[in-house]
Amino acid sequence: MDIFENVLLMLVAACLLLQLSRRLALPYPSLLALAGVGLGAMPWVPHINFDPHLALALFIAPALLDSAFDTSPRELRRNWxxxxxLVLVAVLLTTAVVAWAGWAFAGLPIAAAITLGAIVAPPDAVAAAAVMQQFRIPRRTLSLINGESLLNDAVALLVFGVAVSAAGAAHQPIASSLPMLLVAVPGGAVLGVLLGKIYLQLIRPLFAGTRSAIIFQFVMTFAAWILAERLHLSPIISVVAFGMKLGQYAPSLSGPRDRVQSYAVWGAVVFTLNVLAFFLMGLQARGILDRLSGPALTHALQFAAIVLALVIAVRVAWVMLYGAAMRMVKHRLGRKPKGISIPSKRIGFLVGWSGMRGLVTMATAFALPADFPGRDLIVLSAFAVVLGTLVIQGFTIGPLIKALKIDPDGSQDQEVSLARIAMMDAALSALEAEPGGEADAVRDEYRAARTIAADESQPQAQTTHDRLRATAIRAQRQALEALRESGEIEDDTYHRLEEEMDWAELNAIPADDVRLQSV
Structure with a gap:
């Protein structure tokens, strides 16, 4: 019961921190990381142990699915x-540099040092995206960071799995584990696509319009992970392939109510897992600090600081070097190479500075077996990297964007305007032959919406019709509340009509206000 009560307290604290982060315009993962430190310092909070396999599946699978669902294959091809x-060179370079430091300065075995490198190598886009969206940086840059966050998780976790297997097998070189990737990676992708096809075949005839549809989504997500593990395939690649398959085809097979509920549930679940992971990391760090003392503790903290500095420096240096190399190629050719994006120095530095670590780093640290060589030092270093990047980079990325004077990107509003005009034209064409006053009223509504959509600066603003309808709905709500208070209707009737009013109001308010805020 104590654990359950403490989990509830964690969630309450997280909700309060989120309100603070919104008011201060700070990325919420940064505040959660600081809260994890504070929680770990409280002696009355119990230590919680996780089964390594459970930690990976529980924390990683839903986060991967959520990211993969929103990832556009077109954008991946465009930014290849x-x-x-970033996904291969930066991650592998970071892994190699940190592994060298672990071997040279901390005396870790090679496999354990590579494991540490793989744990701290993949950045998490959550904190960066939370800040960057406020400043409307170029969409291609944000798309690149989000795509990198998904794919580098897969690369780092593959390296992590190979290194952990090598560390657990006596005298087994890491190279001997590499051939299994030739089967595990493509096999995981095939499994994910097959499970995606099965899901798409079953979702409409069996689960459309039911709450079990969301449960089935979670079951299939964890099935993609568990089946891949049982078949000795890559569970990461399996979940990514499954999520991207669903992202491309599932929305067109679902009704609006299913989509609204599904997105809300998935967003809440992934956010809750982030909260628990940050707090659990603080508890893990407390246990490690309790076991270390004197020179051992000093050495561990010094090494953790070295790892943090290397992780930040390697990413910034590589991104700037890549940008300089691409600009040199452009100068030599006299033109930009076809299909290759060349970032400016300002954008390059912003991308390099946006390498905050988060959920994947924490979950893989949790997943280390209790008897893993150098586990305490690795977990402490991972926590230092997560905390350090989220605080140092997370708190400064907003001022950095202002200082770099990156022009706001209005291309999405232009696309929204173009699409909404086309949608309104299609609706007016469909109603053109309809007679009667009702059809005239509906046509007037669409014409008003089309006029609003033509304004690219605010293509989703509220029309006069929407404003009047919202006023009427507020009056309806007051009447409904009065009937309930007077006892003329029971609560079940009230809630049924309340839901009807909710959907009507969602249809009457500006589209930008319909979406839930991330924090």
């Missing part, structure tokens, strides 16, 4: 060159 640079 910088993505390869």
């Amino acid at each position: 060159m910088p993505l390869v640079s």
Whole structure:
């Protein structure tokens, strides 16, 4: 019961921190990381142990699915060159540099040092995106950071799995584990796509319009992970392939109510897992600090600071080097190479500085077996990297964007305007032959919406019709509340009509206000 009560307290604290982060315009993961430190310092909070396999599946699978669902294959193809640079080169370079430091300065075995490098290598886009969206930076940059966050998780976790297996097998070189990737990676992708096809075949005839549809989504997500593990395939690649398959085809097979509920539930679940992971990391760090003392503790903290500095420096240096190399190629050719994005120095530095670590780093640290070589030092270093990047980079990325004077990107509003005009024209064409006053009223509504959509600065603003309808709905709500208070209707009737008013109001308010805020 104590654990359950403490989890509830964690969630209450997280809700309060989120309100603070919104008012201060700070990324909420940064505040959660600081809260994890504060929680770990409280002696009355119990230590919580996680089964390593459970930690990976519980924390990683839903986060991967959520990111993969929103990832556009078109954007991945469009940004393939910088993505390869960040996903492969930056992650592997960071892993190698940190592994060298672990071997040279901390005396870790090679496999354990590589494991540490793989744990701290993949950045998490949550904190960066939370800040960057406020400043409307170029969409391609934000898309690159989000795509990198998904794919580098897969690369780092593959390296992590190989290194952990090598560390657990006596005298087994890491190279001997590499051939299994030739089967595990494509096999995981095939499994994910097959499970995606099964889901798409079953979702409409069996689960459309029911709450079990959301439960089935979670079951299939964890099934993609568990089946891949049982078949000795890559569970990460399996979940990513499953999520991208669903992202492309599932929305068109679902009704609006299913989509609204599904997005809300998934957003809440992934956010809750982030909250628990940050707090659990604080508890893990407390246990490690309790076991270390004197020179051992000093050495561990010094090494953790070295790892943090290397993680930040390697990413910034590589991104700037890549940008300089691409600009040199452009200068030599006299033109930009076809299909290759060349970032400006300002954008390059922003991308390099946006390498905050988060959920994946924490979850993989949790997943280390209790008897893993150098576990305490690795987990403490991972926590230092998460905390340090989220505080140092997370608190400064907003002022950095202002200082770099990056022009706001209005291309999404232009696309929204274009699409809404086309949608309104299609609706007016469909109603053109309809007679009667009712059809005239509906046509007037669409014409008003089309006029609003033509304004690219605010293409989703409220029309006069919407404003009047919202006023009428507020009056309806007051009447409904009065009937309930007077006892003329029972609560079940009240809630049924309340839901009807909710959907009507969602249809009457500006589209930008319909979406839930991330914090």
